[in-house]
Amino acid sequence: MSAPFSAALALAPDGDGYAAVLGQAWTVGPKAHGGLLLALCAAAARAALDVPGAEPLVVSASYLAAPDPGPVHLAVEVRKRGRSVSLVDVELRQGERVAVRAAVTLGVPDSVEPLREAAPDGQPAEPPADAIEVAAHPTGDVMNLAAVCDLRLDRATAAFAEGRVDGQAEIRLWVRPHGEDPDVLFALLAGDISPPVTLNIGRPGWAPTVQLTALVRAHPAPGWLRVRMSSRCVGGTWFDEDAIVTDSAGTLVCQSRQLAMVPRP
Numbered sequence: 001m002s003a004p005f006s007a008a009l010a011l012a013p014d015g016d017g018y019a020a021v022l023g024q025a026w027t028v029g030p031k032a033h034g035g036l037l038l039a040l041c042a043a044a045a046r047a048a049l050d051v052p053g054a055e056p057l058v059v060s061a062s063y064l065a066a067p068d069p070g071p072v073h074l075a076v077e078v079r080k081r082g083r084s085v086s087l088v089d090v091e092l093r094q095g096e097r098v099a100v101r102a103a104v105t106l107g108v109p110d111s112v113e114p115l116r117e118a119a120p121d122g123q124p125a126e127p128p129a130d131a132i133e134v135a136a137h138p139t140g141d142v143m144n145l146a147a148v149c150d151l152r153l154d155r156a157t158a159a160f161a162e163g164r165v166d167g168q169a170e171i172r173l174w175v176r177p178h179g180e181d182p183d184v185l186f187a188l189l190a191g192d193i194s195p196p197v198t199l200n201i202g203r204p205g206w207a208p209t210v211q212l213t214a215l216v217r218a219h220p221a222p223g224w225l226r227v228r229m230s231s232r233c234v235g236g237t238w239f240d241e242d243a244i245v246t247d248s249a250g251t252l253v254c255q256s257r258q259l260a261m262v263p264r265p
Contacts (some may be wrong), residue, residue, distance in 0.1 A: 004148040005186055008036060009043045017075040017090075018044050025148045026070045031066040033145050034209045035192030037092060037100050039185040044074040045088035045104035054086065058105040058215040067092070067099040069165050084108075101120040110183065110218050117252060123226045125248050127152035127174040133163050139170040143195065146150045149177045150224075151193070158197035169197045169231040175222045182247070191256030194229035198263055201234060205245040205263030210238075212258035223248030237262055 008026050008099075011018035026036040042056035072094045079087040085107050092100040131152035132139075139161055140146040153161055154172035171194045177186050191214045196207035226246045231239050239262050245254035 003177070003179040006180060008148075009040055009046060009185060011047055011074070012173075014073060015075075015257055016077075017073060020044075020049065020074060022067060022069045022070050023030050023074055023097070027069060027144045027145055028243055029142050029206065030068065031190075032065060032069060033192075034212065035189035037063075037067070038102070038214060038240040039091040039189045039213060040072075040194060041074065041100060041102040042104055042188055042193055043185055044076050044090050045106060045202055048076040048088055048181060049081070049086050049106055051106070052088065053108050054106045055109055055219075056104050056188065057107045057109065057214075057216050057218060058083075059102055059188060060098055060104075060211075061102040062211050063209050064251055065094075065097050065099045066208065067094040067097075069121065070094070072099070073230075078247075090166075092224075096193070102254055109216055114252075121228060123154070123172055123213075123228060123246070125226065125250070126136060126224050127154075130155050131160055131174065136160060139195065139201060145193075149175055151175050153195075157200070160195070160204070162217040165202040168200045169234060171195060171197055171200065171229045173229075175227060175229050178222050181221040184216050184219060184253075185215060187202075187225065187254040188256075190225045190227050190245045191254045192258070193239075194227055194243065196260065197231045197241060198227060198239060198264070203234075203263045203265070207239075207260045207263050208261045209258050214254060214256035216254055217252050218247075220245075221249040221251065225253070 022032045065201045102124040134146040134151040159166040
């Protein structure tokens with residue numbers, strides 16, 4: 001498959017929305033990857049609105065259940081069609097179960113130089129020679145999506161990948177899709193691409209996302225996307241994760257914040 005990400009977002013009209021198939025490749029362990037679900041909801045909203053140039057600007061998603069690979073239905077309802085801003089509600093269902101409920105705000109992303117933008121954090125535009133290639137690492141046995149996109153971890157922030165605990169609640173990485181340039185929907189996926197930062201503080205295991213809100217700031221340039229994932233507070237039950245996604249030209253393309261559950265000891 002020459003462009004597996006675009007193929008994963010294929011939609012077919014179906015009743016009050018669209019039918020899609022969650023592929024085995026876009027999973028973490030046995031379950032569909034949350035970033036792929038976010039991008040799929042955004043794709044369904046964009047298709048339902050059908051306005052040239054309109055892209056998802058904000059996606060606010062509640063994760064109610066973890067779907068398995070296989071068929072899903074995306075029910076859509078256009079709440080507002082505006083000249084600058086439109087709103088579409090999306091429910092991703094598998095069988096009778098609602099897995100994701102998302103509110104998608106659509107409009108035209110920024111295409112001019114920002115009036116103000118924070119300085120880059122020093123992460124290089126491309127992964128260095130010592131970056132960890134996830135597909136060739138044991139981590140890739142869990143992060144199956146490393147087989148359908150290039151994913152490299154910054155060794156300095158991936159203690160867990162070397163069997164260490166350093167207490168650092170931050171992970172930096174680089175990602176790009178196979179066979180195509182990143183687009184707005186892939187930027188959304190990149191905002192949830194990182195392994196959970198709890199791995200570095202000695203809490204391995206599944207860290208299910210409960211709520212995630214992502215902002216799309218611009219169309220990404222071709223090449224690698226840089227991702228910086230960090231947490232301000234890891235509690236006994238809940239932890240937050242903030243992602244900053246920057247493209248190869250140094251442009252901020254996506255920001256996300258999520259609330260997730262700390263893996264059990």
